[in-house]
Amino acid sequence: xxxxxxxxxxxxxxxxxxxxxxxxxxxxxxxxxxxxxxxxxxxxxxxxxxxxxxxxxxxxxxxxxxxxxxxxxxxxxxxxxxxxxxxxxxxxxxxxxxxxxxxxxxxxxxxxxxxxxxxxxxxxxxxxxxxxxxxxxxxxxxxxxxxxxxxxxxxxxxxxxxxxxxxxxxxxxxxxxxxxxxxxxxxxxxxxxxxxxxxxxxxxxxxxxxxxxxxxxxxxxxxxxxxxxxxxxxxxxxxxxxxxxxxxxxxxxxxxxxxxxxxxxxxxxxxxxxxxxxxxxxxxxxxxxxxxxxxxxxxxxxxxxxxxxxxxxxxxxxxxxxxxxxxxxxxxxxxxxxxxxxxxxxxxxxxxxxxxxxxxxxxxxxxxxxxxxxxxxxxxxxxxxxxxxxxxxxxxxxxxxxxxxxxxxxxxxxxxxxxxxxxxxxxxxxxxxxxxxxxxxxxxxxxxxxxxxxxxxxxxxxxxxxxxxxxxxxxxxxxxxxxxxxxxxxxxxxxxxxxxxxxxxxxxxxxxxxxxxxxxxxxxxxxxxxxxxxxx
Amino acid sequence: xxxxxxxxxxxxxxxxxxxxxxxxxxxxxxxxxxxxxxxxxxxxxxxxxxxxxxxxxxxxxxxxxxxxxxxxxxxxxxxxxxxxxxxxxxxxxxxxxxxxxxxxxxxxxxxxxxxxxxxxxxxxxxxxxxxxxxxxxxxxxxxxxxxxxxxxxxxxxxxxxxxxxxxxxxxxxxxxxxxxxxxxxxxxxxxxxxxxxxxxxxxxx
Numbered sequence: 001x002x003x004x005x006x007x008x009x010x011x012x013x014x015x016x017x018x019x020x021x022x023x024x025x026x027x028x029x030x031x032x033x034x035x036x037x038x039x040x041x042x043x044x045x046x047x048x049x050x051x052x053x054x055x056x057x058x059x060x061x062x063x064x065x066x067x068x069x070x071x072x073x074x075x076x077x078x079x080x081x082x083x084x085x086x087x088x089x090x091x092x093x094x095x096x097x098x099x100x101x102x103x104x105x106x107x108x109x110x111x112x113x114x115x116x117x118x119x120x121x122x123x124x125x126x127x128x129x130x131x132x133x134x135x136x137x138x139x140x141x142x143x144x145x146x147x148x149x150x151x152x153x154x155x156x157x158x159x160x161x162x163x164x165x166x167x168x169x170x171x172x173x174x175x176x177x178x179x180x181x182x183x184x185x186x187x188x189x190x191x192x193x194x195x196x197x198x199x200x201x202x203x204x205x206x207x208x209x210x211x212x213x214x215x216x217x218x219x220x221x222x223x224x225x226x227x228x229x230x231x232x233x234x235x236x237x238x239x240x241x242x243x244x245x246x247x248x249x250x251x252x253x254x255x256x257x258x259x260x261x262x263x264x265x266x267x268x269x270x271x272x273x274x275x276x277x278x279x280x281x282x283x284x285x286x287x288x289x290x291x292x293x294x295x296x297x298x299x300x301x302x303x304x305x306x307x308x309x310x311x312x313x314x315x316x317x318x319x320x321x322x323x324x325x326x327x328x329x330x331x332x333x334x335x336x337x338x339x340x341x342x343x344x345x346x347x348x349x350x351x352x353x354x355x356x357x358x359x360x361x362x363x364x365x366x367x368x369x370x371x372x373x374x375x376x377x378x379x380x381x382x383x384x385x386x387x388x389x390x391x392x393x394x395x396x397x398x399x400x401x402x403x404x405x406x407x408x409x410x411x412x413x414x415x416x417x418x419x420x421x422x423x424x425x426x427x428x429x430x431x432x433x434x435x436x437x438x439x440x441x442x443x444x445x446x447x448x449x450x451x452x453x454x455x456x457x458x459x460x461x462x463x464x465x466x467x468x469x470x471x472x473x474x475x476x477x478x479x480x481x482x483x484x485x486x487x488x489x490x491x492x493x494x495x496x497x498x499x500x501x502x503x504x505x506x507x508x509x510x511x512x513x514x515x516x517x518x519x520x521x522x523x524x525x526x527x528x529x530x531x532x533x534x535x536x
Numbered sequence: 537x538x539x540x541x542x543x544x545x546x547x548x549x550x551x552x553x554x555x556x557x558x559x560x561x562x563x564x565x566x567x568x569x570x571x572x573x574x575x576x577x578x579x580x581x582x583x584x585x586x587x588x589x590x591x592x593x594x595x596x597x598x599x600x601x602x603x604x605x606x607x608x609x610x611x612x613x614x615x616x617x618x619x620x621x622x623x624x625x626x627x628x629x630x631x632x633x634x635x636x637x638x639x640x641x642x643x644x645x646x647x648x649x650x651x652x653x654x655x656x657x658x659x660x661x662x663x664x665x666x667x668x669x670x671x672x673x674x675x676x677x678x679x680x681x682x683x684x685x686x687x688x689x690x691x692x693x694x695x696x697x698x699x700x701x702x703x704x705x706x707x708x709x710x711x712x713x714x715x716x717x718x719x720x721x722x723x724x725x726x727x728x729x730x731x732x733x734x735x736x737x738x739x740x741x
Contacts, residue, residue, distance in 0.1 A: 113549070113556065114552075114556060117556075176560075180560060180563075181556070183555075183559060184555050187552075187555065188549055188552040188555070214559055214562065215562070217563070218563045218564070218566035218567040218569075218570070219566060219567075219569070221567055222568070222571055223570060229659070232660070233676075234659075235660075235679075235680065236672050236673055237574060237676065237677075242669060242672060243578075243582070243670065245581075252573070252574075
C-alpha cells in the first residue's frame with residue numbers, strides 16, 4: 001500500500017494549526033473529524049457514568065432486601081441510567097462519532113454539507129446532556145419514571161421530570177440536525193464516480209439512519225413538549241382525571257422510540273458490513289441485499305411500535321397487525337446476518353480485535369433478535385411483559401448489538417483516527433473478558449424473567465438470588481474487561497507504534513489516505529471506478 | 537446554515553442549502569402532525585363538546601388572520617422574484633410588507649388571546665379545570681397549537697428580518713440570496729400550517 005505520509009505539505013488533522021489554538025482549536029473547529037472526536041470523548045464519558053449506575057443496580061440486586069440503596073434511589077438510578085444510555089449514548093452513538101469521522105471520507109468528500117451546522121449540533125447535544133445531568137442534581141430529586149416517562153405517573157411524580165424531558169427534547173433536536181446534514185451530504189457531496197451502489201455499506205446504513213432520525217424524532221419532540229406543558233398547566237392531554245388518554249402518550253412515545261432502536265442498530269450493522277469483508281479479505285456477499293435491507297428496516301420499523309403495548313389495551317386487529325409487522329421486520333435483519341456469514345464463507349478470516357467484536361456482534365444480536373420474537377408473539381409476550389426477560393432482550397440488542405459494533409468500530413478505525421496502533425494481544429484479552437462478562441451479566445436475566453422476576457424492582461424473592469448473583473458477577477467481569485479495553489486504547493494513543501495507512505488491507509476510501517488523515521482528507525479529488533469491496 | 541467552513545475552498549452549493557431547508561420543513565410538519573393526531577383522537581372522543589367549544593372562538597379575527605397570512609405569503613414570494621430580477625428596492629419593499637403582515641397577525645392573536653384570558657380562559661386557570669372535559673381539551677389544544685404556531689411566526693419573522701438587513705447591507709444580493717429563498721420557504725410552511733389550523737378550530741362547528 002502506498003504510504004502517502006511523505007507527500008509534501010501533509011499535516012494531519014490532529015496537528016493542523018488553524019485560526020485558533022489550544023482547546024478552542026477543537027471546540028470551535030468545523031472539521032468533521034474533530035467534531036467526531038469531540039462526540040467520541042463525550043459519549044465515552046457518559047457511557048462510563050451510565051455503566052457505573054448499572055453496576056450500582058447490580059450490586060443492589062446481589063441479595064434480596066435493601067443492600068446498598070433504598071427503593072427511591074434505585075428508581076432514580078434506573079431512570080437516569082436509561083436516559084443517559086438511550087438518549088445520550090446509543091441513539092447518537094455510532095452515527096455522530098463514526099458517521100462524522102468517516103462517512104464524508106468514505107464518499108470522497110472533504111467535509112459534510114453544512115460544517116457549521118454540524119458543530120452547532122454538537123453544542124446542542126452538549127446542552128441536552130448538561131440538562132440531563134442537571135435533572136439528577138436539582139432539588140426535587142432525580143426523575144423516577146423510567147426512561148419512557150409514561151403518563152400519568154410522569155405527570156404526578158414530584159421529581160425533576162421537566163428537566164429530564166427537556167433534555168431528551170434538546171437531544172432530539174441535535175439528532176434531527178445531524179440526520180439532515182448527513183442526508184444532504186450523501187446526496188450532494190459524493191466524489192465523481194461514487195454512485196449510490198458504489199457507496200460503502202456503512203454509508204448506506206448512515207443514510208437510512210438519518211432518514212429515521214429526521215422523520216421520527218419530531219414526534220417525540222412534540223410529545224415531550226405536551227408532557228411538559230401538561231405538568232406546567234394541567235392541559236389534560238394525557239391525564240385521565242382531566243379527560244385525557246394515557247395510552248395515547250404510549251402510542252406517541254413509541255411512534256418515535258421504536259424507530260429509534262433502528263437509529264441505534266442500523267449504523268451498527270453498517271460497521272459490521274465494513275469489518276467483515278476487510279477481515280475476510282473477500283468481496284461482501286449480497287451488497288444490494290444489505291443496502292436495501294437497511295432501507296426496509298427503516299421503513300417497516302415505523303409500523304411496529306404497538307408491540308411495546310400489547311398489554312396496554314388495543315383492538316385485536318391492531319395487535320395482530322403490530323405482531324405481524326414485528327415478525328416481518330426480522331426478515332431484513334436476517335438477510336444481513338446471512339450475507340455476513342456468506343461473506344466469511346471461504347474467505348481468509350483474520351481474527352484481529354475488530355473481527356472478534358464483529359463476530360460477537362452477530363452472536364449477541366442473534367440471541368437478542370430471537371428473544372425479540374418471543375416478545376413480538378402475542379401469547380408469549382403476556383408471560384414475559386415487563387419482566388427481566390425484556391431487560392435481557394434489549395440489552396442483547398442495544399448493548400450487545402450497538403455496543404459491540406461501537407467497540408469493533410473503535411478498534412477498526414483507531415489506527416486511522418490517531419495514526420497509532422494499540423496492543424493487539426491486550427485488546428484480545430479485553431475482548432474475551434467483556435464477551436464472557438456480558439453473557440454472564442444478561443443471560444441469567446432471560447431465565448429470571450421467564451420465572452417471573454419483574455423489571456425495575458429493587459427487591460426480589462429469595463428463589464431468584466442465584467441468577468441475580470451470577471448476573472452481578474458478570475457485570476464485574478465485564479467492567480474489568482471494559483477498563484482494560486479503554487486502558488489499552490489510551491496506551492495505544494500515547495505510546496503505540498506508528499500505524500501504516502492501511503493496516504488491515506481494507507479497500508474503502510479511508511484506507512487510501514494517510515493515517516491520520518489531513519485536514520482536507522484528499523489532496524486530489526478521488527475518482528471512483530469500482531465497487532467498494534474490490535479484493536483481488 | 538448554508539455557509540461553508542472557512543478552510544474549504546469549494547463552490548457554494550445552493551441546491552444543498554435548499555434541500556436542507558426542505559428536509560427541515562418536513563420535520564416541522566411532523567412536529568405539528570403529532571398535535572393533529574392528538575386533535576383528531578379527542579375530536580373523535582368528544583364530538584359534541586368540541587363542536588360547542590368551537591363556537592366560542594372569534595371567526596372574524598381568525599378569518600382576518602388567514603387573509604393576512606395568505607397575503608404575506610404572496611408578498612414574500614414577490615420579494616424573492618424581485619431579488620431574482622435584481623430589483624433590490626422592490627425586494628426590500630415586499631419583504632417589509634411581509635414582516636408588517638406578520639406583526640399584524642401577532643397583534644390580532646394578542647387581541648384574541650387577551651379576550652380569552654380576561655374571561656379567565658387560559659391554560660392552568662381555575663375556570664379551565666372546571667370546564668367539561670371535552671371543552672378543556674379543546675381549549676388546551678387551541679392554546680397549544682396556535683401558541684406553537686405563533687412561535688413559528690416569530691421565528692419566521694426573525695429570519696426575514698435578518699434577510700432584510702442583509703439586503704440593506706448588500707451581503708444578500710442576486711449572486712447569493714439563499715437566506716431569502718429559505719426564509720420564504722419557511723414562511724410558506726408557517727402559512728400552510730395555519731391553513732390547517734384555521735378550519736380545524738374555527739370553522740368545523
